[in-house]
Amino acid sequence: MAAASFFRRWTAENDRILQAKSGELFMIATPKKAILQTNPKASYLAYKSEIDAAIQRVLDSGFYILGEEVAAFEQEFADFIGVPYGVSVANGTDALEIALRACNVGAGDVVLTVSHTAVATVAAIELVGAKPICIDIDPVTFTIDIDHLEAEIQYLQQSSELGTLKAIIPVHLYGYPANMPAIMELAQRYGLYVIEDCAQAHGAMLDHRKIGTWGDIAAFSLYPTKNLGAIGDAGIVVTQREDLADRLKSLRQYGWRERYISDIPGMNSRLDVLQAAILRVKLKYLNRDNQSRQTIAQTYTTQLAHLPVQLPQVAENVSHVYHQYVIQVEQRDNLFNFLKQQGVGVAIHYPLPVHLQRAYQGRVSPHTGDLKTTEQLCQKILSLPMHPFLTTEEVQTTIAELSKWFKD
The missing domain is CATH 3.40.640.10 (Type I PLP-dependent aspartate aminotransferase-like (Major domain))
Structure with missing residues (x-):
């Protein structure tokens, strides 16, 4: 299937990194410049x-x-x-x-x-x-x-x-x-x-x-x-x-x-x-950091609204703290590669659902219905740079590069 095929192609490429941190499986495009998808060091500093x-x-x-x-x-x-x-x-x-x-x-x-x-x-x-x-x-x-x-x-x-x-x-x-x-x-x-x-x-x-x-x-x-x-x-x-x-x-x-x-x-x-x-x-600073994430997310939402991507939707009774800002887009793999080349750190959380991973295949699937939505989404999702210490310039560069890809 498409998700598994992409996952195999991706793991074969030397310029991408497979990380399994605390059981957390995801793909990261390592940026050439300083726009990191996440940045724990900035939190320390x-x-x-x-x-x-x-x-x-x-x-x-x-x-x-x-x-x-x-x-x-x-x-x-x-x-x-x-x-x-x-x-x-x-x-x-x-x-x-x-x-x-x-x-x-x-x-x-x-x-x-x-x-x-x-x-x-x-x-x-x-x-x-x-x-x-x-x-x-x-x-x-x-x-x-x-x-x-x-x-x-x-x-x-x-x-x-x-x-x-x-x-x-x-x-x-x-x-x-x-x-x-x-x-x-x-x-x-x-x-x-x-x-x-x-x-x-x-x-x-x-x-x-x-x-x-x-x-x-x-x-x-x-x-x-x-x-x-x-x-x-x-x-x-x-x-x-x-x-x-x-x-x-x-x-x-x-x-x-x-x-x-x-x-x-x-x-x-x-x-x-x-x-x-x-x-x-x-x-002590968690509320402030979450507010920074929400401000960045609002900028993304406002300035990406004209593009043919599905942006996060938030119900009125929800306070979303944006651990990730995840969009859905067709031709996701091409966009992923383009943003990587432009030095914009993006990620896919997660490239392969648990039930399709070799360790769990045939062991965790439901007895009613299927996991169709899960399987479809994993081929479209893309996590943009998101952490409280992104600069305005980094956010605007991310938006500009996304816009450029659709325009070109």
């Missing part, structure tokens, strides 16, 4: 003096595992989201895995999610021994299709041969919230856990309510390119339920409730204290 001071504070403290610095970040992030409990972990994949374990999802269970996502979403489900099944997505929001979700739930409720349907993982992709009111209604009707994958939606809102407050539990990646990113791997899980918070704390450190005594089987997934200190600095 913007807050350098405070970050350097925070790092020195940790080094001077002599306390390097968990402790007050980590606890302070956990509470500050929980307060930002609007929940009472935050439990930090080593990375975003662990955040999903530990969230699943806290909800007692394991062998013999089934979890519904999407195929248009970072591989980490599906990998985490398999890490706990459960079976992932992928649902198609809405062509406008790129998030889980509610009608297809309900059809698959009804099928699985009537068929026990695959296992016990236990949870839904909606992915808030590119900074846009999934339809949480509809998802929660289905979950409550059928008795399912909802574990929000918020890896790309730090600060996003739906109906004036933060993403991460809707489900039973929510997992955030704090990878360097995220809206809130560490300088290394990091993750956090948040919840409104004290019982789940207690399990999360135990699970992330060998199942301990008291040191060296494991009450439940756990793992080792602790947030590094240096990363906690860095994240405390950057969290």
Whole structure:
């Protein structure tokens, strides 16, 4: 099929890079000039003096595992989201895995999610021994299709041969919230856990309510390119339920409730204290950084409106935080190559849906309907440069080069 063929061609070319970061599979055109698709270093430089001071504070403290610095970040992030409990972990994949374990999802269970996502979403489900099944997505929001979700739930409720349907993982992709009111209604009707994958939606809102407050539990990646990113791997899980918070704390450190005594089987997934200190600095500026993303997105939307591309559409009750600004365009591959040659950093998130990747083919597809929208979109999507520190000149150059390609 076309997507798989393009993926094979792309991996064969020396001037493109295949990256698998925290399970996140995407293509990046490496720019010749300084317009980067994302720029974690700029985030460090913007807050350098405070970050350097925070790092020195940790080094001077002599306390390097968990402790007050980590606890302070956990509470500050929980307060930002609007929940009472935050439990930090080593990375975003662990955040999903530990969230699943806290909800007692394991062998013999089934979890519904999407195929248009970072591989980490599906990998985490398999890490706990459960079976992932992928649902198609809405062509406008790129998030889980509610009608297809309900059809698959009804099928699985009537068929026990695959296992016990236990949870839904909606992915808030590119900074846009999934339809949480509809998802929660289905979950409550059928008795399912909802574990929000918020890896790309730090600060996003739906109906004036933060993403991460809707489900039973929510997992955030704090990878360097995220809206809130560490300088290394990091993750956090948040919840409104004290019982789940207690399990999360135990699970992330060998199942301990008291040191060296494991009450439940756990793992080792602790947030590094240096990363906690860095994240405390950057969290103070997250709203401002998200506003910068929104301003850049508005510029793109206004000045690209005349071109034959499909731009992101945002509902009135949504606050989109633009982890990515994703357009849909015919002849995407040609445009990708052209922008690369002009030095404009663009990306494809994601070039091949999870269900079409060799590791998952034939194992995660739904039993009702198909994944047609997912497969079609992966051939048209293109992520433009998007981070809070893009200059006006860089944004205008990106727009000009896009316009030039269509004109020529």
